[in-house]
Amino acid sequence: MKFKEFIKTKGAKGAIFMGVFYALFLPGYKAMPGNINKLPIAIINDDNGNYGDQISKQLNKSLPFNNINKNITYVEANNKLMHNKLNLIIHIPKDFSKNLISKKDTPGLNFKINDASPTMISQSMDSIGKEINTQLSNQFSNQTTNSGLKQMKIPEKQVHGLINQINNSYSGDISHINQMSPNMNYKMLPMFLTSAVYIGSMIGAMQLVSAFKENRHKTSNIKIFVYVQLTAVMIGLAASLIALGITYLVNDLDISNFFSIFAQTMSNYWVSFNFTAIIIFLIGSTGMIVNIPILLIQTISNGATMSRDMMPALYNWMSYISPMYYSVQGHFANIFGNISQMTYIFSMIAIGLISTLINIFIVTLASKKENKETIKNYKSLNPAMENE
Numbered sequence: 001m002k003f004k005e006f007i008k009t010k011g012a013k014g015a016i017f018m019g020v021f022y023a024l025f026l027p028g029y030k031a032m033p034g035n036i037n038k039l040p041i042a043i044i045n046d047d048n049g050n051y052g053d054q055i056s057k058q059l060n061k062s063l064p065f066n067n068i069n070k071n072i073t074y075v076e077a078n079n080k081l082m083h084n085k086l087n088l089i090i091h092i093p094k095d096f097s098k099n100l101i102s103k104k105d106t107p108g109l110n111f112k113i114n115d116a117s118p119t120m121i122s123q124s125m126d127s128i129g130k131e132i133n134t135q136l137s138n139q140f141s142n143q144t145t146n147s148g149l150k151q152m153k154i155p156e157k158q159v160h161g162l163i164n165q166i167n168n169s170y171s172g173d174i175s176h177i178n179q180m181s182p183n184m185n186y187k188m189l190p191m192f193l194t195s196a197v198y199i200g201s202m203i204g205a206m207q208l209v210s211a212f213k214e215n216r217h218k219t220s221n222i223k224i225f226v227y228v229q230l231t232a233v234m235i236g237l238a239a240s241l242i243a244l245g246i247t248y249l250v251n252d253l254d255i256s257n258f259f260s261i262f263a264q265t266m267s268n269y270w271v272s273f274n275f276t277a278i279i280i281f282l283i284g285s286t287g288m289i290v291n292i293p294i295l296l297i298q299t300i301s302n303g304a305t306m307s308r309d310m311m312p313a314l315y316n317w318m319s320y321i322s323p324m325y326y327s328v329q330g331h332f333a334n335i336f337g338n339i340s341q342m343t344y345i346f347s348m349i350a351i352g353l354i355s356t357l358i359n360i361f362i363v364t365l366a367s368k369k370e371n372k373e374t375i376k377n378y379k380s381l382n383p384a385m386e387n388e
Contacts, residue, residue, distance in 0.1 A: 035311070035312075036065075038066060038067065038310055039065060039067065039307065039309050040069060041069070041086060041087055041088040043059055044070070044089065046074065047093065047094060047095075047097050048097065052097060055109070056092060074089075082337070084117050084332075088125040088129070096109075107171075108133075109173075110172070113174070113176050114178055114337075115179050116180070117307070119305055121306065126174060129172070132172065133172035133174070178337050186251060190336075194328050194331065197239065197240070197269050198276075200269070201232075201270075204273060205277040208228045209280040209281055209284075212224050213284075220367075221363050221366065222364070236266050236270050239265075261331070267348060275355045276291050278358050278362070281363065282362060297322075298322045300315050301316070303325050322351075323352070326351070327344070330348070
């Protein structure tokens with residue numbers, strides 16, 4: 001066999017295709033931090049004086065965000081932050097102007113960030129909060145205070161002294177809700193746990209669908225399909241127990257969350273199994289060549305490193321039908337957050353049910369096709385039946 005013949009084989013062609021195809025997904029990471037301007041934030045001005053309004057307008061012009069919500073209460077903003085519908089809250093307290101002039105209390109803005117969110121976002125918001133504090137302390141305070149004090153006809157010498165005093169006393173507060181350990185094994189746990197289960201289910205789908213096709217002539221296709229589903233559930237139970245056992249060994253997690261994490265992990269396996277099995281039922285083991293790119297797309301669109309607001313169009317679209325996305329968000333909510341994971345679980349299970357129905361349709365269609373071919377072959381072997 002010559003090399004020219006070998007390179008044309010199915011296996012060689014598949015390897016070449018995948019080797020080249022993988023590189024096509026790299027542009028998806030350009031969104032970090034290229035699309036950070038798409039993230040929603042809120043600026044809430046509760047200041048009773050004039051300085052809050054000046055700072056609010058200045059921040060609105062200078063911050064690199066296209067979606068700045070200013071018509072929202074502090075309570076509403078906190079609720080949205082908790083559900084990751086906002087990524088940063090900048091709060092100007094009601095006594096900001098009063099404290100700035102009187103110097104009795106330290107003036108400052110309040111920044112709030114949700115750590116139970118994509119890693120890059122929480123880190124970026126923290127950096128932005130620190131940068132704003134630095135700018136207000138070193139530059140913006142000079143401009144706004146100088147103008148205000150001059151309007152009050154305070155002598156020039158006193159103005160400079162008061163400015164220095166105000167600058168030295170400014171102290172913005174950056175607070176974090178749902179704080180977690182800075183170690184990577186914590187921050188990336190939702191993605192690592194989800195990916196391990198997804199990849200295991202994808203390989204399991206290839207093996208079980210292969211077993212289905214090998215044994216479908218021994219009984220009805222539907223019965224074998226039920227066997228496949230039962231086996232997938234059993235594997236999911238075992239895989240979830242092992243995965244969580246290792247997870248609790250390497251992470252200091254709250255044991256009270258064990259059963260909720262287990263239920264989600266088990267659901268994730270079953271949903272991912274049926275989701276990846278669709279392609280394999282359709283085109284056989286070659287479907288892995290299609291499933292792997294789908295997996296790669298989901299590693300970008302699962303919401304572990306960036307939110308939907310930042311994702312390029314393809315990845316944003318994929319997040320709505322991605323089992324990985326809803327699993328990652330469910331883990332963020334359950335393990336590190338203090339909101340219910342059920343919205344994400346229901347969405348993930350819906351994908352699983354739809355995938356299962358599609359698989360049933362494929363199996364039923366294949367069964368009817370086989371029956372027609374069997375009858376056709378039988379008639380060809382019995383010419384007398386052709387006249388019936």
